[in-house]
Amino acid sequence: MSKLSEIVDSLENRISKLLHRHEKLKQQNTRLEEELSVLRSQKEESEKEIETLREKCSSLKMANSMLGSDQYKRDTKLKINALVREIDQCITQLSE
Template identity: 55%
Template sequence: MSKIEEIVDSLENKISKLLHKLEVLRQTNAKLSQELALQQHKNLQYQEEISAWVEKYEALKVAKSLLGSDEDNRETKLKINALIRDIDHCIAQLSE
């Protein structure tokens, strides 16, 4: 019987260690999940900020080209033409 008791004690000890490791891993996983959520939120904020800066940059480029800069005149004319087409399309839809 002594041999069986040793085996049972050894199994209990191993199970106890495994359960402890499992709990540690669960805590680590929860912490990493929180950090991931925080980083994803920050990433979303940065993407929104980048989009705002891109819009500001594009507006500045258009304003600069309207002031007589030869660099972006063609691009500005294309954008103005696209806006006019969009407005014409909207007018056509409203008149239907």
């Protein structure tokens, strides 16, 4: 009988340890999910900031070329030509 009692006590002890470990892992998982959420929002903000800076850089390049910088004249001419083609397409569609 005492052997059976020892086995039951041992099982109870193991189950208790497993439940405790399970609870710790659930807490750790919750904490990691929160951290992941924060990191995702930071990533989104960073991507938005990068896009904003790229747009500013592009605008500065165009302004530079309009001020007489030879470095970006070709890019500006291509952009202006693309805009003119778009306008021509719009005019064509309106006249139909």
